[in-house]
Amino acid sequence: MDDDVVRSARLRPGRNRPGAGDDLADLGPCESAVPMPVEVPEATVSRLPQYLRALSALAEAGLRTVSSEALAEAAGVGSAKLRKDLSYLGSYGTRGVGYEVGELHQHIADRLGLTSSWRVVIVGIGNLGHALAGYGGFASRGFSVVGLFDVDPTVVGEVVSGLRVRPLDDLEATVREGGATIAVLTVPAGVAQGVCDRLVAAGVTSVLNFAPTVIRVPDHVDVRKVDLASELQILAFHAQRKAHVRVGEVV
Amino acid sequence: MDDDVVRSARLRPGRNRPGAGDDLADLGPCESAVPMPVEVPEATVSRLPQYLRALSALAEAGLRTVSSEALAEAAGVGSAKLRKDLSYLGSYGTRGVGYEVGELHQHIADRLGLTSSWRVVIVGIGNLGHALAGYGGFASRGFSVVGLFDVDPTVVGEVVSGLRVRPLDDLEATVREGGATIAVLTVPAGVAQGVCDRLVAAGVTSVLNFAPTVIRVPDHVDVRKVDLASELQILAFHAQRKAHVRVGEVV
DNA sequence: AAGCGTTTGTGAAGGCACGCACAAAGTCGT
C-alpha cells in the first residue's frame, strides 16, 4: 500500500501539542483540553477521494441519506473499513439511518482542503502535460490550473485550453506571488530533479511527479509519484504469475 | 497504498518460505528443484519497477556492482527494505561486495515478466489516450502498443504515433487474436464499466484504469487504478494540514 | 592461511491496517 511513495512529515504517534489557544474545530463540545487528538491514518486519507466521488455520484442520483453498506459498495471497499475511516473524521452518521449525503460530502471536502481552490502549475508541456492541461477533472474538483511552463521555445506561447505556455523562468514569480501552489511535474526524467529544486526554492511544498525518476526534496515538501510504466510492470508481474500457474508451475 | 487498489487473486498466506531455512547442510532436498517456492509480497512487487529503473541508471553510469546501500539510495528506499525485497527473489548478491548490476537487472526483469513483450491496447483516445499513445516509455520497457480504440467517429481513422485509431468494435478481434493483452482504459467515467466488461469478455485479464470511477471485474482479472484528481486531493490534505500547523492549530 | 573489514541475508520485534463482531443509539411500527 504505500505503493504510493509519499515523503510526508511523519507525525509522532504519541504526543501532540497541547492547546495552542485558537482551534477552529467545528462545534464539538470538547470538554477536555485537547480538542481533537485525531490523527487520520495515511491509508484512510488515500481513500477519502474515493468516498468523495462516490458521494457526488449518490448526490446526483438524488439520494439524501446513505448507509455505510451502500456507500462502501459504491466506493468499492468494505463497510467496516469505511465506517472506521469516517470515524477518524468524527461522527457524522445517524445510527439506524446512515449518513446524510450532502453533509458528509461537505465534511470530507473540508478535511481534504477542497474548500479553498488550490493553485496548480503544470511544468513540462509535452504529450502528457498537454493532456493534463486539458483535463477537466481538475477544475471540477477544487483545483485551478494557473500556469503552464516549458523550456522548449517552440512550445512557449502556445495556448492550451485558455492558458498561454510560459517560459520556465516565469515560474518563480508565478509561484511566489500566488501563495500555496501544487506543482505537477511532467518533464523528462533527466531534468526532473533540477526543475523540482527550482519549484521548492520558489516555495512549492506539494509536488505530483510524473517523471519516471526518484526526486529528492526537503522534509517539509510532499511528493507523490505517478508512474505509468511501473503500473504496467506490476500488472505484467501478476499476468505472468497467472500464466505460470495455468501452465502448471509452482506458485 | 494503497492503496492503490489491486484486485488480485489473494495469495495464500500460510506457508511462505522466503529464501532458506536450511543453510546448515545440504541434507535432503525437501523437494525436487522447484524454481520459485517464494511468494513475493505485494508491497515488494510494487517496488520492483523502481529497483529496475535504478539499476538501469547505474548500468548506464558504467557501474558493474552496487551495494544495497547505494542501490537503496538510488531507488529512494531504505537498505534493509531493499535487501529483504531482493531476498524474496532469491540470493543474487555477494557478501562483502554487493550485487552485480546487470545480473540483478536481468533477474528482476525476468520476475516482472518483461522478457516477453506484452501487448497493450489503449481504449479511449481523448486527451490522455493521445498522450499515452505517444509516450515512449512503454516500448522501451517491454510493452508494445498494438491497438488504439475509440467510439468517436471523428477520432477513428486518425493516426497517432504510427497507429490508426480503430472503432471500438474491432476490439474483440484484436484482443482475441493476439493472446495475453493489457488494456489501458482512458475513457470517460460513465462508460468505463461497460468498456471494461467488453474487454474482460474478450479475454483481457489486466486493466490499467485511468477513469475516475470504480470498476468491477471478475476475480481472475487484475485492475490497477491511476487517478490524477485523487492524487491532487491527497496532496491538498497534507498541504492543508501543514498550513494549519503553521497557523497554530492542533494537529 | 589467517585475520580483518565489508556487506549480505534473515530472525525477531514492533507498528499499522484490516475485518469481525457487538454494544450503543437511533428509528419505526403498533
Added chain:
DNA sequence: ACGACTTTGTGCGTGCCTTCACAAACGCTT
C-alpha cells in the same frame, strides 16, 4: 410508550509490512 429492528462506532484479534540488529559469508591484505 415500548419493543423490535436497523445501523453506526469501535474494541480486539490477526496478519502483513517495516525496521533493527547481527551472524554468516566473501574479498583483500598480510
